[in-house]
Amino acid sequence: MPHSAISIKNASVTIGGFAALKNITVDLPQGQIIGFIGPSGAGKTTLMRGIVGRQKISEGSITVFGQAAGSPPLREKVSYMTQEISVYPDLTVQENLSYFATMFGVSPSAISKTVEEVLAIVQMKDKAGQLVSKLSGGQKQRVSLAVALIGKPLLMVLDEPTVGLDPLLREQLWQLFRELAEKGTTLIISSHVMDEAERCDDLLLIRDGELLAHGSPHDLRVKTHTASVEQSFLALVGSKR
Amino acid sequence: MSLLKTFTTSKRVLSQLRHDPRTLVLVLLVPSLLIALLRYVLDGERHTFDTISLVMLGIFPLTMMFLITSIATLRERKTGTLDRLMTMPISKLDFIFGYAVAFSLLGLLQACLASWVTLGLFDVPTKGGAWPVLAVAVLSAFLGTALGLLTSAFASTEFQAVQMIMPFIFPQVLLCGAFVPRDSFPTLLHWISDILPLTYSIDAMQQVVKSSTWTSDLTTDLLAVLGFGVAALIVGSLTIKRQE
Numbered sequence: 001m002p003h004s005a006i007s008i009k010n011a012s013v014t015i016g017g018f019a020a021l022k023n024i025t026v027d028l029p030q031g032q033i034i035g036f037i038g039p040s041g042a043g044k045t046t047l048m049r050g051i052v053g054r055q056k057i058s059e060g061s062i063t064v065f066g067q068a069a070g071s072p073p074l075r076e077k078v079s080y081m082t083q084e085i086s087v088y089p090d091l092t093v094q095e096n097l098s099y100f101a102t103m104f105g106v107s108p109s110a111i112s113k114t115v116e117e118v119l120a121i122v123q124m125k126d127k128a129g130q131l132v133s134k135l136s137g138g139q140k141q142r143v144s145l146a147v148a149l150i151g152k153p154l155l156m157v158l159d160e161p162t163v164g165l166d167p168l169l170r171e172q173l174w175q176l177f178r179e180l181a182e183k184g185t186t187l188i189i190s191s192h193v194m195d196e197a198e199r200c201d202d203l204l205l206i207r208d209g210e211l212l213a214h215g216s217p218h219d220l221r222v223k224t225h226t227a228s229v230e231q232s233f234l235a236l237v238g239s240k241r
Numbered sequence: 242m243s244l245l246k247t248f249t250t251s252k253r254v255l256s257q258l259r260h261d262p263r264t265l266v267l268v269l270l271v272p273s274l275l276i277a278l279l280r281y282v283l284d285g286e287r288h289t290f291d292t293i294s295l296v297m298l299g300i301f302p303l304t305m306m307f308l309i310t311s312i313a314t315l316r317e318r319k320t321g322t323l324d325r326l327m328t329m330p331i332s333k334l335d336f337i338f339g340y341a342v343a344f345s346l347l348g349l350l351q352a353c354l355a356s357w358v359t360l361g362l363f364d365v366p367t368k369g370g371a372w373p374v375l376a377v378a379v380l381s382a383f384l385g386t387a388l389g390l391l392t393s394a395f396a397s398t399e400f401q402a403v404q405m406i407m408p409f410i411f412p413q414v415l416l417c418g419a420f421v422p423r424d425s426f427p428t429l430l431h432w433i434s435d436i437l438p439l440t441y442s443i444d445a446m447q448q449v450v451k452s453s454t455w456t457s458d459l460t461t462d463l464l465a466v467l468g469f470g471v472a473a474l475i476v477g478s479l480t481i482k483r484q485e
Contacts, residue, residue, distance in 0.1 A: 049324075049485075052328045053328060053483065053484060054324055054327060054328060054483075054484060054485060055484065055485060056484045056485060070328075070483065070484060072330070075328060075329055075330040076330050078328060079328070080324070080325060080328045081325075082321035082324050082325060083321070084320055084321035085320070085321070086320060086321030086322050086324060086325045087322065088253070088257060088322060089320075090257045090260045090261055091253065091256055091257055091260065092260075095253070095256055099249060099250075099253045100325070100329070102245065102246060102249045103246060103249070103250075103326060103329045103330075103331050103335075104329050104330065105329075105330050108245070131260060147325070
């Protein structure tokens with residue numbers, strides 16, 4: 001069993017009287033791709049925000065690499081890509097990346113090399129001088145992902161990173177995620193696309209703020225006697241009714 | 242707090258404006274054009290123009306920087322960039338002072354142009370000269386930035402952010418003593434105007450007109466405006482939460 005990177009104990013989140021997360025307890029392994037799967041509004045984003053420390057946990061606790069989620073030492077180890085295109089539309093790709101690199105703590109002398117590296121990874125080198133507002137949706141998405149790659153974080157929390165991308169690029173990004181995980185990076189990736197779930201090492205099926213199931217895609221299929229994660233999700237939802 | 246991160250944030254904010262030339266032109270030129278307009282509206286009333294144009298040099302930077310900052314901050318909150326920054330190893334003060342420095346610089350440019358038009362082109366007499374006028378204008382810009390940062394916390398849409406100028410800026414303009422002398426106010430209104438920052442900007446401007454030396458009242462006024470601005474920035478930083 002791999003070493004656990006994130007430990008969530010009885011975590012509940014209530015936002016304005018609405019129970020967004022209900023008593024979630026789970027340990028997540030290091031160096032793996034962990035999928036948060038579930039319909040929109042299920043609580044995936046809330047759980048991610050809890051892990052990066054943006055969302056206050058009403059009850060229970062979340063620890064990341066042994067420290068309370070969001071505590072200052074973690075800010076240099078964790079990157080977060082929100083569901084919105086969280087980069088500045090009125091800056092060029094290059095200006096965005098240089099800015100966020102400085103904020104992430106990359107030293108001034110290493111900025112241009114870092115920017116070049118992450119641009120190469122998301123294949124946006126030729127667009128470095130373009131304003132983000134002039135890019136297509138998929139290209140904006142890649143700039144946002146490039147920001148999350150800055151500084152080689154130990155944990156990357158990516159909220160729907162492949163939405164709206166063409167199949168070829170999606171395939172390339174999943175290869176990238178796999179390479180990062182093999183080098184020891186822990187990746188949390190949310191998706192409501194079930195075929196992406198099959199590519200994760202570890203899955204959390206989330207619905208209505210509850211953790212329906214946790215395990216590898218194989219485990220989940222075996223447990224529910226189904227042929228795909230999609231079917232096991234349906235089976236689990238059905239058995240709850 | 243890190244100087245590198247603060248100034249890099251200022252540079253980023255200014256780069257955003259550089260890519261938005263229309264906003265830049267509006268911010269830099271419109272105050273000067275309005276003062277020129279005022280000059281010809283008050284063509285036969287030279288004395289009135291002399292008084293009002295200087296008051297405007299205090300009010301324009303306040304209102305424009307207030308509007309720009311509240312929209313800019315609201316955008317940071319809405320587009321996820323603030324979310325991202327708050328998970329990074331930066332201090333909230335880097336973010337806030339980064340904005341304050343950037344927009345105060347912009348306010349300085351705006352004030353230089355508008356002061357040149359007022360004092361140079363239209364020969365509005367001030368005994369104190371151009372420097373104190375610029376100082377008042379820049380501090381007003383800083384104050385506008387600080388108030389914009391603070392009030393954007395109470396707005397959840399652009400419509401609301403723009404409307405904040407009504408409750409937060411207009412009463413200050415009415416009560417600052419520029420149009421009606423403060424001495425003629427009822428006691429309660431006088432007290433209220435005592436605690437409004439623009440009152441001190443305008444009083445400073447009036448000092449510059451009257452006095453050929455840098456008076457201690459002028460220093461007090463400028464420190465008051467600076468103090469209000471810093472206080473608004475600090476309260477504003479409390480409205481930005483690491484954890485929501």
